[in-house]
Amino acid sequence: MSEKVEARIKELEERLANTIPNKHTMRSINFIKAQLAKLREDLIQIASSKKGGGRGFGIKKSGDAQVAFIGFPSVGKSSLLNLLTEGSTHSKVAAYDFTTITAIPGMMKIDDAKIQLIDLPGIILGAATGKGKGKEVLAAVRSAELILIIICFREDGSINFDELNKVRNELYKAGIRLNTQSAHIVIKEQSRGGIHFNYKGHQIMNRDEVKALANEFGVINAGIYFSDNDVTPEQLIDFIMGNRVYTKEFIVINKVDLMKDSFSSEKITEMIGHDHWVMISAKNQENINQLRKKIYQELNLIRVYLKPPKQQADMNEPIILHRGDTMKILCQKIHKRFVNDFRYALVWGKSARHPGQKIKKLNHIIEDGDIVSIYTKLDVNK
Numbered sequence: 001m002s003e004k005v006e007a008r009i010k011e012l013e014e015r016l017a018n019t020i021p022n023k024h025t026m027r028s029i030n031f032i033k034a035q036l037a038k039l040r041e042d043l044i045q046i047a048s049s050k051k052g053g054g055r056g057f058g059i060k061k062s063g064d065a066q067v068a069f070i071g072f073p074s075v076g077k078s079s080l081l082n083l084l085t086e087g088s089t090h091s092k093v094a095a096y097d098f099t100t101i102t103a104i105p106g107m108m109k110i111d112d113a114k115i116q117l118i119d120l121p122g123i124i125l126g127a128a129t130g131k132g133k134g135k136e137v138l139a140a141v142r143s144a145e146l147i148l149i150i151i152c153f154r155e156d157g158s159i160n161f162d163e164l165n166k167v168r169n170e171l172y173k174a175g176i177r178l179n180t181q182s183a184h185i186v187i188k189e190q191s192r193g194g195i196h197f198n199y200k201g202h203q204i205m206n207r208d209e210v211k212a213l214a215n216e217f218g219v220i221n222a223g224i225y226f227s228d229n230d231v232t233p234e235q236l237i238d239f240i241m242g243n244r245v246y247t248k249e250f251i252v253i254n255k256v257d258l259m260k261d262s263f264s265s266e267k268i269t270e271m272i273g274h275d276h277w278v279m280i281s282a283k284n285q286e287n288i289n290q291l292r293k294k295i296y297q298e299l300n301l302i303r304v305y306l307k308p309p310k311q312q313a314d315m316n317e318p319i320i321l322h323r324g325d326t327m328k329i330l331c332q333k334i335h336k337r338f339v340n341d342f343r344y345a346l347v348w349g350k351s352a353r354h355p356g357q358k359i360k361k362l363n364h365i366i367e368d369g370d371i372v373s374i375y376t377k378l379d380v381n382k
């Protein structure tokens with residue numbers, strides 16, 4: 001069953017690669033893209049229905065944020081986990097591929113935050129369709145908020161950038177979208193009237209193309225509205241298919257001890273496509289602290305100090321939140337009853353207009369370093 005679907009995917013991928021995009025071929029290109037999206041979904045379904053498939057490794061989330069490691073075998077993922085968690089975790093390291101066969105979680109501590117790192121088995125081509133432990137690995141990756149893609153220097157001193165693109169491609173096929181957001185699209189299905197297409201700004205697809213794509217997915221009568229410029233066919237397909245995960249990647253280039261001629265950072269940034277990367281050597285413990293700091297930065301974490309009413313603030317154990325988090329999220333993190341029983345809070349710090357500002361709104365955005373006193377309905381001596 002899956003072999004047939006895979007063969008069809010291969011055929012369509014080849015057709016897509018061999019079709020030169022222009023006005024006349026646009027329609028058939030979009031048709032192929034729609035078919036591919038459906039077939040890939042079918043493959044994921046087939047793999048998930050097999051015993052043990054698609055369920056991840058059942059790792060319980062803990063800590064303030066979760067970061068998953070992904071990369072080909074033997075790039076040094078487990079060596080890195082052991083270093084970043086300072087010996088509190090031991091994931092087996094060996095010179096042969098597929099040393100790690102399940103997910104190994106570890107806790108990295110930095111600046112009062114506890115970050116759960118998840119070491120995973122190496123992936124191979126075809127992971128998205130269930131090859132190797134691909135389904136489980138990708139399911140574990142889906143639920144992390146930051147994905148560390150690990151590549152490394154080869155023995156000849158070059159960097160294996162091919163692997164980066166292969167990993168990205170597997171993530172893409174598994175419905176994971178990196179460093180991008182879902183397009184702002186609204187689809188209102190109706191009982192009749194065909195497709196009505198409205199949009200803001202400049203668009204690359206015209207009404208006929210939008211209609212043809214929507215029809216392909218069984219959307220026949222609907223108002224379709226794009227509020228972003230230049231929505232691509234892929235974005236429209238993603239929106240209709242749903243079930244996509246939008247997350248961030250950070251690139252680790254390991255084994256820098258094998259480097260022969262030095263690389264300019266501009267060149268590496270160009271090869272990677274952005275400057276969210278770091279070069280390390282797990283073997284020589286080079287740049288490990290810098291990586292730790294980068295992970296913290298990428299997660300956009302902030303520290304908030306609680307001051308129980310009429311007492312001193314606890315400056316030793318901050319609550320860790322994400323930038324942009326609200327008072328409601330802070331309350332939830334302390335205990336869910338704080339959301340229901342919330343009356344107001346007194347706030348000192350960057351988010352307060354003056355020290356000790358009284359905040360009554362749960363949608364107030366907290367800032368790094370704020371000190372917060374929460375008063376609930378149960379506080380009798382307000």
Ligand SMILES: Nc1nc2c(ncn2[C@@H]2O[C@H](COP(=O)(O)OP(=O)(O)OP(=O)(O)O)[C@@H](O)[C@H]2O)c(=O)[nH]1
Nearest residue numbers: 073074075076077078079094098099100122282283
């Ligand atoms: N030269 C060099 N070798 C390294 C470095 N980091 C790890 N290795 C070696 O690379 C091999 C694989 O390391 P692992 O940490 O097991 O790699 P992995 O990515 O977890 O591998 P799998 O679990 O099989 O996917 C081991 O022989 C390590 O000693 C490094 O910075 N430099």
Ligand SMILES: [Mg+2]
Nearest residue numbers: 077078099100
């Ligand atoms: Mg490993």
